[in-house]
Amino acid sequence: MSSRNSKQRTLASRLTIWNAAIYIVFFGSAFLLFYLSIGNILHNLLDEDMVEDITDFRMLLEEDGFSGVTTEIEREIYADGPENSFFRVMDEDGNTVFSSDLSAWDEAVVDTVLLEQFAEDSEPVLVTIAAPDRDYDARVVYGWIGPDMIMQTGESMEEIQELLTLLSTIFAFTFAVVVVFASITGWLLARRALRGVEEVSRVAVDVANGTLDRRMLAKTEGAEIERLASTFNTMLDRIDTLMSGMREMTDNVAHDMRSPLARIRANSEMVLSDTTTIDEFRASAADTIEECDRLMHMINTTLDVAEAEAGAARLSMESIDLSRVAEDACELFGPIAEDKGISLSSSIEPGCHVRGNLQMLQRMLANLLDNALKYSERNSRVTVGVNARDNTVLVSVRDEGTGISQQDLKKIFDRYFRCDESRSKSGCGLGLSLVRAVTMAHGGSIDVVSAAGTGSEFRITLPA
Amino acid sequence: MRLLLIEDDEKIASFIIKGMKEAGFRIEHAADGETGLAMASSGDFDGAIIDLMLPKLDGLSIIETIRDRRIALPVIILSAKRSIDDRVKGLQLGGDDYLTKPFAFSELLARVQSLLRRVNGTVEATSLTLDDLSIDLLARTVNRGGKKIDLQPKEFSLLEYLMRNAGRVVSKTMIMERVWDYSFDPQTNVVEARVCRLRDKIDKGFDKQLIHTVRGLGYVIKK
Numbered sequence: 001m002s003s004r005n006s007k008q009r010t011l012a013s014r015l016t017i018w019n020a021a022i023y024i025v026f027f028g029s030a031f032l033l034f035y036l037s038i039g040n041i042l043h044n045l046l047d048e049d050m051v052e053d054i055t056d057f058r059m060l061l062e063e064d065g066f067s068g069v070t071t072e073i074e075r076e077i078y079a080d081g082p083e084n085s086f087f088r089v090m091d092e093d094g095n096t097v098f099s100s101d102l103s104a105w106d107e108a109v110v111d112t113v114l115l116e117q118f119a120e121d122s123e124p125v126l127v128t129i130a131a132p133d134r135d136y137d138a139r140v141v142y143g144w145i146g147p148d149m150i151m152q153t154g155e156s157m158e159e160i161q162e163l164l165t166l167l168s169t170i171f172a173f174t175f176a177v178v179v180v181f182a183s184i185t186g187w188l189l190a191r192r193a194l195r196g197v198e199e200v201s202r203v204a205v206d207v208a209n210g211t212l213d214r215r216m217l218a219k220t221e222g223a224e225i226e227r228l229a230s231t232f233n234t235m236l237d238r239i240d241t242l243m244s245g246m247r248e249m250t251d252n253v254a255h256d257m258r259s260p261l262a263r264i265r266a267n268s269e270m271v272l273s274d275t276t277t278i279d280e281f282r283a284s285a286a287d288t289i290e291e292c293d294r295l296m297h298m299i300n301t302t303l304d305v306a307e308a309e310a311g312a313a314r315l316s317m318e319s320i321d322l323s324r325v326a327e328d329a330c331e332l333f334g335p336i337a338e339d340k341g342i343s344l345s346s347s348i349e350p351g352c353h354v355r356g357n358l359q360m361l362q363r364m365l366a367n368l369l370d371n372a373l374k375y376s377e378r379n380s381r382v383t384v385g386v387n388a389r390d391n392t393v394l395v396s397v398r399d400e401g402t403g404i405s406q407q408d409l410k411k412i413f414d415r416y417f418r419c420d421e422s423r424s425k426s427g428c429g430l431g432l433s434l435v436r437a438v439t440m441a442h443g444g445s446i447d448v449v450s451a452a453g454t455g456s457e458f459r460i461t462l463p464a
Numbered sequence: 465m466r467l468l469l470i471e472d473d474e475k476i477a478s479f480i481i482k483g484m485k486e487a488g489f490r491i492e493h494a495a496d497g498e499t500g501l502a503m504a505s506s507g508d509f510d511g512a513i514i515d516l517m518l519p520k521l522d523g524l525s526i527i528e529t530i531r532d533r534r535i536a537l538p539v540i541i542l543s544a545k546r547s548i549d550d551r552v553k554g555l556q557l558g559g560d561d562y563l564t565k566p567f568a569f570s571e572l573l574a575r576v577q578s579l580l581r582r583v584n585g586t587v588e589a590t591s592l593t594l595d596d597l598s599i600d601l602l603a604r605t606v607n608r609g610g611k612k613i614d615l616q617p618k619e620f621s622l623l624e625y626l627m628r629n630a631g632r633v634v635s636k637t638m639i640m641e642r643v644w645d646y647s648f649d650p651q652t653n654v655v656e657a658r659v660c661r662l663r664d665k666i667d668k669g670f671d672k673q674l675i676h677t678v679r680g681l682g683y684v685i686k687k
Contacts, residue, residue, distance in 0.1 A: 077622045164547060267609050286680030289568075296566060297649070304648075307547055315548065331618060332644055335657035359548070374652070 011197075012190040019186030020179055025180055031171045038167065042160045045137055047126055049388075053144030054124045054151060061146045066098075069145070073100055083386060088152040089145070090415070092118075108140070108154050116143060120152070129154070136161050196225030200232055201422035212240055212347040252429060256298065260291040264398060267291075305393065305415060308437035315357040315441060322393055322462070323352045326386045329365040333373060341378035348386045352393045353464045356442045364438040366429040368397040368458050375401035375456075387457075391464050398457040404450040412448070437461075467491040468512040470526065471542065472519055476565070480513065483569045484576075495516060497521025504530050504537055511580055513572070516543040516554070522674040524557055529625030531558035538583045540575055542567070570633040572683055577632075595687045598668065599627060599676060608666060618643060619662050626675065626685040635682035660681055 017100075060068045073087040083104040089097045094110045102108060107129055114125065136187075140154040184304030200217065206214040216229035217235060270276075271284040308315070330346050337344035349390045351438040354361075372382045387394045404412060411417045413436040416429040435458070443463050451454035467489050471477045477493055484491045484605040492509075494500035497518040504512055504526060516523035525540055541559040543550065550564045560583075561575050570664065591600045597608045604620055615623065621643045636655045640646040649655075663675045676684050 269654075283679070289680035292566070300648075305545065312520055316552065328644065331645075332650075332654050333652075335661055336652055336654055357548075362646055363648055367647070370650055370652050 011014075012194055013188065014245060015190035015193075016183055016186040018184045019189075023178055024175075027175060028183070031175070035164065035167060035171070037402050039064035039160070039164055042163065044065065045141075046160065047141075048140065050126065050141040050153065051124050051143070053153060054141060054145060057151055058145040058408040060142075061149070061207070063358045070098055074099070077101065082235065083156070084158070085155045090152065090203070091148050105154065106397060107134075107138070107455060108152075110152060111142075114142065115123075115150070115261060118459055125159075128157075157349065179374075183288060192386060193222075196222070203232070207236060207382050212236070212243065232309060247405075249414070249416045253302075256416065256429065260294050264288050264291045271351065298430070301434060302415070303435050304363070305437050308434065308441045310441075317355050317357055319353050320356045320358055321351065322354050322356075322395065323348050323350050325358070325361050326365055326384055326395065329362065329369055330384055333369045334368065336373055337382065340376070342373060342376050343380065343381045344373075344384070345378075346354050346386075349382065351390055351463070352386050354393050354442065354464055356462070358440065360438045364435050364460070365397075367435050368460075371431055372397050372399035372401065372456075375399060375403075377401060388464060392461045395460040396457060398455065400455040403452040403455050404448070405452045409448065409450060413446075465489050465510045466508060467499070467576070468494065468503055468509040468537075470494045470504070470512065470518065470523065471498070472496060472517075473515070477514075478574065479569065483573065489576075495519075497523070497526055501526045501529055505533060505535060506664060508533065509537060511538040511540070511576060513540050513581075514559075514577070516541060516545065516550075524554065527554075527558045530687040534666075538579050540579060542572075563632055566683060568635045568637075571638050574629055574632060574634060574638060592624070592630075593673065594627060594630050594674065594685060596670075597627075599623060606666075608670065611648070611664050612621050615665060618657065619665070622658060622662055623666070624687075626683065629682065629685075631686045633678050633681045633684045638682070643682070655683075 027403065047377050050105075057069055057072065060072055064071075069125060071130065073089075077085065077087070077100045085110050086100050086104070086105045088099040088108070088110070090110065091097060092115070094112055094115050096110075106222045111127070114127070118125065122144070126139060126141050126281060129138050129140055131273055136158040138156050138158050140152060142150060146149045190319050198408050203214050203216050227294075245457040267284050269289050274282075326346065327346050330344060336346060369382070370385065376382055376399045382400075383396075383398045385394070385396040385398075413432050415433045419430040436446055439460050439462070444461050447459045448458050465482050465488075467484060468483075469477060469480055469491055471480065471493070472495050474495075481491050481493060484543050492503065494503050497520040499519065500514065500557075501511070501521055504514075512527060514523045518526075522540065523543070527541070530537055530539075530658070539559045540563060541554045542562045542563055542565060543554065544565045546564040554562050558676070562581055563572060563575060591598060593599075596610075597606070599620075600608045601624065606615055606620070606623065622639065625639065625642050639655050640649050659675065665676055667673045672687070674685050674687070676686065678684055
């Protein structure tokens with residue numbers, strides 16, 4: 001268990017990682033979008049500016065002539081600095097007519113391929129040139145400013161690129177802060193949310209180590225955790241009940257199994273004495289078989305109860321005429337009732353069908369009748385009823401016998417439970433367990449009305 | 465009639481062999497699944513008793529294989545497993561009957577005989593007679609020494625079952641199964657009470673008792 005734990009990350013760290021990852025993805029994509037838009041806008045502005053320059057020069061040439069153009073070029077170079085921009089005026093074959101100081105612009109050559117396709121009066125064309133010996137790229141525009149006069153001007157993109165680099169730096173810093181912040185808050189939130197779960201796990205470890213009476217404290221950790229805690233406590237209560245039930249059951253079953261074994265042993269010991277006659281041998285063998293059958297019956301019934309408790313899924317179900325089953329059971333037990341002087345009567349509505357397992361339902365009715373007759377006195381009555389009611393079938397078995405005391409009433413369906421009085425009678429304390437298990441396996445319910453001295457009535461409701 | 469017994473438990477095997485020989489069967493024994501399958505495939509047998517838990521090859525596989533090979537060998541399954549599931553599985557795979565351990569030998573014998581009768585298509589008798597007792601299965605009437613005896617329906621079924629197995633002991637479990645269609649034995653003595661009533665009607669007033677109780681085993685009708 002612990003080796004598995006160490007390999008697997010804890011839920012808290014998983015949540016933290018997820019939280020941080022989500023922040024990174026969202027923040028990263030938001031910045032990327034922002035960065036690309038800003039870059040785009042700045043480049044567009046520069047392009048517009050440069051195209052506008054060409055237009056300005058064209059107008060200048062028309063109004064003031066070539067001297068106006070050269071004056072303006074010199075003015076602009078003076079303002080920007082010769083390393084930040086350049087101007088060149090050429091004829092349509094690319095021969096320079098005039099240029100600004102090009103000493104810092106080795107890469108600012110004339111693109112002859114472009115010029116050849118550059119028809120007169122076409123719109124200005126923009127290109128970006130990379131300068132291996134400079135830190136920044138440059139934007140270059142070609143445009144007609146007059147007949148047979150092309151202007152080439154270039155501008156360093158230093159400002160734009162510096163701005164974008166600054167943005168990236170700010171982003172990187174913010175990003176680092178966000179990741180740290182997201183991890184810390186994620187971790188704290190996860191720890192806080194999972195504190196209740198850890199408490200449950202601590203209690204579970206204690207319980208696993210044998211402290212069965214350990215329970216979760218009801219704390220306000222949120223409804224989900226409280227629900228987990230209370231479910232967990234209910235489960236522990238149930239385990240506790242089952243454990244003590246099991247202990248009691250083991251005691252009972254040991255007692256009930258020991259008795260037949262003791263009789264077999266005593267019997268065989270007696271027979272082994274020298275004076276045994278062949279008839280005594282035979283009688284002893286018959287006794288042994290009877291005791292074995294009793295043990296077998298007990299083991300089989302235990303298994304049947306377990307099988308029925310495993311639920312309907314394991315039983316083959318079909319449509320059963322419960323009225324017939326009840327009539328057959330009454331017929332079967334008729335002679336027993338007669339021998340005991342009990343009046344066995346029935347009020348069975350014909351044709352009440354349920355979906356069920358024939359053998360299980362037969363046993364259910366036989367066990368109820370068997371019990372009713374076992375605890376009835378001479379001249380009393382036992383009544384069996386089967387009635388359809390809405391979508392259910394109600395089966396009832398009522399007797400006027402000894403009844404069940406209030407304190408025993410809760411335990412009668414427990415396996416191997418036998419009230420003091422029943423210990424003197426035949427049986428193994430499994431009859432009612434089986435009745436209940438069969439009822440449950442058929443999706444029904446059982447209840448019992450009983451008071452000591454006035455008799456009992458078992459009522460079973462099965463879905464039709 | 466030749467029977468094949470495939471059973472690895474020596475004690476149970478010798479117990480069955482002894483009983484079957486006494487009942488007039490010839491019986492051969494295989495102690496593991498492979499030998500058993502080879503013998504079952506030989507076609508020399510009229511019926512087989514097969515245990516489910518066997519060394520080398522389990523009982524269900526044997527049955528499956530011989531059914532695949534289209535061998536019409538009547539098979540009774542012996543098993544310590546008794547859940548409804550196991551029983552259904554055994555019968556679905558091609559077993560003809562299923563008996564859980566521990567069992568009464570008389571029950572195994574009766575099942576073998578009934579299975580062989582069924583398979584060999586023995587013509588159903590319309591009346592059964594034992595000494596001066598006779599029953600008419602069609603009219604459902606009973607006569608003893610020329611005197612008509614009135615029986616209730618279940619009493620008649622019980623008597624019919626005893627008569628069909630005349631001379632053989634039938635257990636309470638078998639009676640519950642065949643007469644009442646109950647696959648279990650309510651511990652209260654419902655069968656005993658019924659046999660008492662039947663005995664009152666059949667044997668009372670006659671010198672010779674026909675219905676006998678065999679302690680620990682069951683009941684038998686015989687001269």
